[in-house]
Every structure is written in structure tokens, then in C-alpha cells.
Amino acid sequence: MSFLIGENMTGGYGATNILNDCNISVEKGEIAVIVGPNGAGKSTAMKAIFGMLNLREGRVLFNDEDITALNPQDRVRKGMGFVPQTHNVFPTMTVEENLEMGAFIREDDFRHTMEQVYDLFPILKQKRRQPAGELSGGQRQQVAVGRALMTQPQVLMLDEPTAGVSPIVMDELFDRIIDVAHTGIAILMVEQNAKQALNIADKGYVLVQGTNAYTDTGEALLANPEVRRTFLGG
CATH class of the missing domain: 3.40.50.300 (P-loop containing nucleotide triphosphate hydrolases)
Known part of the structure; x- marks a missing residue:
């Protein structure tokens, strides 16, 4: 199975x-x-x-x-975490706010997971205070993947x-x-x-x-x- x-x-x-x-x-x-x-x-x-x-x-x-x-x-x-092809970030929210939105089901301290996302995508840490809508296409994809990872998915x-x-x-x-x-x-x-x-x-x-x-x-x-x-x- x-x-x-x-x-x-x-x-x-x-x-x-x-x-x-x-x-x-x-x-x-x-x-x-x-x-x-x-x-x-x-x-x-x-x-x-x-x-x-x-x-x-x-x-x-x-x-x-x-x-x-x-x-x-x-x-x-x-x-399960899912990243759709389009409309996969909140453009007016900052990078960090987008990641926080990914932790909406979490009741524990998710700061360690956020640091793991920043380790995976260092550019996001640099731009964490910037609105996601101002990022390049590739950077927005990183935000979308990072937000999905904030739920600590198994898939x-x-x-x-x-x-x-x-x-x-x-x-x-x-x-x-x-x-x-x-x-x-x-x-x-x-x-x-x-x-x-x-x-x-x-x-x-x-x-x-x-x-x-x-x-x-x-x-x-x-x-x-x-x-x-x-x-x-x-």
C-alpha cells in the first residue's frame, strides 16, 4: 500500500x-x-x-x-499541502504574513518551521517585510511552497x-x-x-x-x- x-x-x-x-x-x-x-x-x-x-x-x-x-x-x-498553479499568494500581504497564513491550523509555536522555510529559500528572509505581489514570479512560487510547508505536511x-x-x-x-x-x-x-x-x-x-x-x-x-x-x- x-x-x-x-x-x-x-x-x-x-x-x-x-x-x-x-x-x-x-x-x-x-x-x-x-x-x-x-x-x-x-x-x-x-x-x-x-x-x-x-x-x-x-x-x-x-x-x-x-x-x-x-x-x-x-x-x-x-x-496534505497543496500549491495551485495560480493565485497562490496573498499579494498585498508581506512574505512573512503569507507564511503565517500557512500556519493557520497550527496551535503550537511555528517560528522554528518559519526559520526552516527561510533556510530553504534565503531570498524570502531578505524580503520578508515586502508585499508578495512585488516579488518576481519565481520568488512568489517560493512563498507559495513555503506557505504550504508551514502546515508541516507529510505530502x-x-x-x-x-x-x-x-x-x-x-x-x-x-x-x-x-x-x-x-x-x-x-x-x-x-x-x-x-x-x-x-x-x-x-x-x-x-x-x-x-x-x-x-x-x-x-x-x-x-x-x-x-x-x-x-x-x-x-
Whole structure:
């Protein structure tokens, strides 16, 4: 049994299924990456796992518990963190206030966790008094990831974390994601930059029309001629 698994997920919006018998899982300390063409259901799979989409069939298991019926807030309390692709910071609040908002479910002293976030993203400590809306795109992504880490999640879900950032910033974000995984947190990530994401992935999922086309290690998917030809540009 995997630490987090979306099992046989079928569901969508209205009468249309976006996901069709889709399976996604990740273990503690592992990076699992979901890739595929536009409209493949990648972000929908993430939303289903986080409770933002009701499943018609299938279930979500987290730490050996069926959480299919739980809403997103209750999943956060169970230990899940989710960073959406857009609108993922409070732009008028300072960096530090954004991080404090991430600790809303905490009743203990969270200052140590904030220092860990600042160690992970030193630029945020420098800019902690600055409104998040004044930061660069890459820095805002760091704030969003940092805020999710303030809940002390056991699994961190990232929807297109490198969207709209430069290649240098993308590499830096991926390095930090690796650092987070090394602490034992499970990472589940949707990425458009498929080659780079699979390069750091322990496990990769290629979705097509809401179903699993290929599932393997990141290394094996990068070496698969059919995957390379069809999804990675040769």
C-alpha cells in the first residue's frame, strides 16, 4: 500500500469524465511527477486527490486511511499541502504574513518551521517585510511552497510550480523540491517541463485523456523511445 494513492479515479465536471480509471501514488520521501499533453487531466487528477473534485468511481487513500469523503480543509489537517498553479499568494500581504497564513491550523509555536522555510529559500528572509505581489514570479512560487510547508505536511502537492519562470529559476526550484523530499516529505507534482521534471522524479505518470498511458521510474520514462517521441519532443 502506497503512502498516498488515488486509486481507479473516475470523475470530471458536469456529465463529462476527465479522469478515467486513473491511478496515481507516491511514497514518503519520493518525488512523483505527472506529465502529459494539454487536456490530459493532470491538474484534474491533483484536484481529485486533494478533494477539490468529487469522484464518481475510485477512492483516495492517505497513510492507510480512506479520505475520499474528506474536504480539502480536512485533508490539510491530515497532512496534505497543496500549491495551485495560480493565485497562490496573498499579494498585498508581506512574505512573512503569507507564511503565517500557512500556519493557520497550527496551535503550537511555528517560528522554528518559519526559520526552516527561510533556510530553504534565503531570498524570502531578505524580503520578508515586502508585499508578495512585488516579488518576481519565481520568488512568489517560493512563498507559495513555503506557505504550504508551514502546515508541516507529510505530502506536498505542486501544480505546475515552474510555470512562467526562467530556466535558471526552474532549476533552482527543482533543487529545493529535491531538498524537501530529502526531509521525508512525499512530493506529487504536475509539470509542463516534462523532461526536466522526469529527470528528478523517482516515479513518473504520463496521462492521456485522463488515463495512465505510461507509469515507470523517471529514468525509464526518459529512456522510453515511444515516450520520448510522443511526449518529450524526440
